[in-house]
Amino acid sequence: xxxxxxxxxxxxxxxxxxxxxxxxxxxxxxxxxxxxxxxxxxxxxxxxxxxxxxxxxxxxxxxxxxxxxxxxxxxxxxxxxxxxxxxxxxxxxxxxxxxxxxxxxxxxxxxxxxxxxxxxxxxxxxxxxxxxxxxxxxxxxxxxxxxxxxxxxxxxxxxxxxxxxxxxxxxxxxxxxxxxxxxxxxxxxxxxxxxxxxxxxxxxxxxxxxxxxxxxxxxxxxxxxxxxxxxxxxxxxxxxxxxxxxxxxxxxxxxxxxxxxxxxxxxxxxxxxxxxxxxxxxxxxxxxxxxxxxxxxxxxxxxxxxxxxxxxxxxxxxx
Amino acid sequence: xxxxxxxxxxxxxxxxxxxxxxxxxxxxxxxxxxxxxxxxxxxxxxxxxxxxxxxxxxxxxxxxxxxxxxxxxxxxxxxxxxxxxxxxxxxxxxxxxxxxxxxxxxxxxxxxxxxxxxxxxxxxxxxxxxxxxxxxxxxxxxxxxxxxxxxxxxxxxxxxxxxxxxxxxxxxxxxxxxxxxxxxxxxxxxxxxxxxxxxxxxxxxxxxxxxxxxxxxxxxxxxxxxxxxxxxxxxxxxxxxxxxxxxxxxxxxxxxxxxxxxxxxxxxxxxxxxxxxxxxxxxxxxxxxxxxxxxxxxxxxxxxxxxxxxxxxxxxxxx
Numbered sequence: 001x002x003x004x005x006x007x008x009x010x011x012x013x014x015x016x017x018x019x020x021x022x023x024x025x026x027x028x029x030x031x032x033x034x035x036x037x038x039x040x041x042x043x044x045x046x047x048x049x050x051x052x053x054x055x056x057x058x059x060x061x062x063x064x065x066x067x068x069x070x071x072x073x074x075x076x077x078x079x080x081x082x083x084x085x086x087x088x089x090x091x092x093x094x095x096x097x098x099x100x101x102x103x104x105x106x107x108x109x110x111x112x113x114x115x116x117x118x119x120x121x122x123x124x125x126x127x128x129x130x131x132x133x134x135x136x137x138x139x140x141x142x143x144x145x146x147x148x149x150x151x152x153x154x155x156x157x158x159x160x161x162x163x164x165x166x167x168x169x170x171x172x173x174x175x176x177x178x179x180x181x182x183x184x185x186x187x188x189x190x191x192x193x194x195x196x197x198x199x200x201x202x203x204x205x206x207x208x209x210x211x212x213x214x215x216x217x218x219x220x221x222x223x224x225x226x227x228x229x230x231x232x233x234x235x236x237x238x239x240x241x242x243x244x245x246x247x248x249x250x251x252x253x254x255x256x257x258x259x260x261x262x263x264x265x266x267x268x269x270x271x272x273x274x275x276x277x278x279x280x281x282x283x284x285x286x287x288x289x290x291x292x293x294x295x296x297x298x299x300x301x302x303x304x305x306x307x308x309x310x311x312x313x314x315x316x317x318x319x
Numbered sequence: 320x321x322x323x324x325x326x327x328x329x330x331x332x333x334x335x336x337x338x339x340x341x342x343x344x345x346x347x348x349x350x351x352x353x354x355x356x357x358x359x360x361x362x363x364x365x366x367x368x369x370x371x372x373x374x375x376x377x378x379x380x381x382x383x384x385x386x387x388x389x390x391x392x393x394x395x396x397x398x399x400x401x402x403x404x405x406x407x408x409x410x411x412x413x414x415x416x417x418x419x420x421x422x423x424x425x426x427x428x429x430x431x432x433x434x435x436x437x438x439x440x441x442x443x444x445x446x447x448x449x450x451x452x453x454x455x456x457x458x459x460x461x462x463x464x465x466x467x468x469x470x471x472x473x474x475x476x477x478x479x480x481x482x483x484x485x486x487x488x489x490x491x492x493x494x495x496x497x498x499x500x501x502x503x504x505x506x507x508x509x510x511x512x513x514x515x516x517x518x519x520x521x522x523x524x525x526x527x528x529x530x531x532x533x534x535x536x537x538x539x540x541x542x543x544x545x546x547x548x549x550x551x552x553x554x555x556x557x558x559x560x561x562x563x564x565x566x567x568x569x570x571x572x573x574x575x576x577x578x579x580x581x582x583x584x585x586x587x588x589x590x591x592x593x594x595x596x597x598x599x600x601x602x603x604x605x606x607x608x609x610x611x612x613x614x615x616x617x618x619x620x621x622x623x624x625x626x627x628x629x630x631x632x633x634x635x636x637x638x
Binding site for chain 2: 042043044072073075076078079080082083084085093094095097098099101102104105108120122123
């Protein structure tokens with residue numbers, strides 16, 4: 001079975017690990033990773049979501065933290081502080097730096113991000129085919145108003161530095177309108193037997209992937225069932241601050257509202273957590289098959305069960 | 320007293336530490352550092368000699384090794400190996416990487432190397448004014464013939480990778496002919512009360528500094544005494560492989576031959592080691608005042624004594 005998943009960082013990566021657990025050697029998993037939270041730091045191209053996917057699926061992730069490398073060292077960060085060079089708010093460990101150095105060198109040599117990602121995965125062997133959503137630069141900016149006035153900040157600044165503590169007034173995926181899907185993205189979607197939307201952020205992860213012209217169309221016009229999983233459980237994000245960016249696009253932070261935001265044009269099936277069982281009715285009324293199952297990825301077994309439930313729902317809604 | 324020293328890496332740095340020990344707060348030391356062994360690695364501008372000077376005089380050097388940082392970590396190097404990305408032969412530790420990242424970022428932002436060096440020294444407080452010989456790119460290449468034929472390799476490749484094990488047929492300071500002295504270099508030489516040539520490599524360290532148009536002239540025309548110290552002791556370099564590159568320029572690896580290579584036009588005084596006392600006659604015959612004193616920097620006291628001897632000889636030859 002050819003499974004294609006759109007994915008952000010931590011939540012997507014963990015879900016995909018569960019998906020790998022319930023699929024076999026005959027299955028092919030292609031992951032279209034969000035690159036709109038990429039950032040240039042210290043002259044280097046940093047791709048947080050691609051790296052989280054690669055490290056998690058390749059066995060190098062810092063498990064508790066969810067991002068970055070296990071057994072990391074922090075010499076560079078300490079040195080940067082000694083030199084008085086910022087930003088201090090973005091944590092790049094020494095091992096992680098190496099990834100960005102290799103990536104930046106390859107990009108400077110003329111390789112597109114998709115080729116660079118493939119080269120990095122040669123080492124990590126994530127067990128999935130990892131594609132960036134686009135080789136073009138897309139960068140999510142967030143419009144905020146604070147004591148410095150109304151301004152747009154990089155998503156990472158909003159998320160990591162400001163902890164999303166100030167209202168997001170608008171989410172602007174700069175460059176998305178002219179970006180092209182990376183080589184293989186549309187082909188993978190066209191050939192998919194199942195398309196999954198993991199419980200990643202529906203606005204700044206899945207949303208930005210879908211904002212690349214051609215991708216939403218390829219998902220919605222696919223003959224494969226499209227099944228998503230709610231990252232909102234009991235009216236709040238399981239992790240992260242998805243409610244903050246959902247508010248910016250006028251969507252309530254509920255499992256049902258996110259499904260309706262994706263819309264029945266895109267989704268064939270939707271999984272909500274058992275605590276959100278009352279969402280099943282409204283979602284199904286909107287033409288989306290919906291099931292309530294446990295959606296907390298608190299163990300490998302629980303995560304695998306989620307992946308299995310998603311694949312089962314896909315079979316149920318299949319043509 | 321305004322002292323100006325031309326310097327390469329390890330030998331120059333250690334001598335200058337001795338010089339600092341024998342000078343006082345009323346003395347100003349300006350160091351013109353060799354940049355012809357700079358190399359671009361991993362997309363970063365690496366300045367081995369400037370960094371060795373900065374780390375040694377600023378208290379951050381790895382003492383036994385003579386280059387690189389004390390208490391270094393090697394995460395990036397290990398990661399590069401895991402990614403299969405070379406070169407492996409050049410050792411850049413994590414802390415050292417931070418220096419190159421800061422430097423490369425500042426250069427990319429448009430600052431000249433001299434301004435970058437000044438900024439880095441803000442942290443290191445080396446107690447001297449450290450100037451690169453030039454803000455322009457100069458890169459020493461070495462012509463060799465081996466199983467791959469006759470070719471020019473970067474000096475670092477010759478020195479660090481090939482361990483100077485193959486004959487150097489020519490030393491080519493690429494870019495030196497069109498380089499301009501960095502801001503402050505000619506002014507410092509013009510205002511100097513004493514000019515010192517530490518026991519650095521006479522070809523690829525001091526030689527390349529002197530190859531920048533204007534610098535040799537500024538040294539030789541200065542009214543200040545110019546005193547050098549032999550890095551060749553007993554017919555062999557104290558450290559490094561200076562004999563290999565001396566051969567390439569047709570100079571014998573002896574304390575006397577190096578003095579004559581610098582020439583009496585440049586040098587007013589020359590210190591040789593006590594084991595080379597027989598060099599005193601020939602050097603003095605060439606019009607260069609010469610003294611034999613212990614020239615092994617095997618302790619801070621010995622190094623300080625060398626610096627004191629150089630300053631004393633400068634006073635003796637002064638006009």
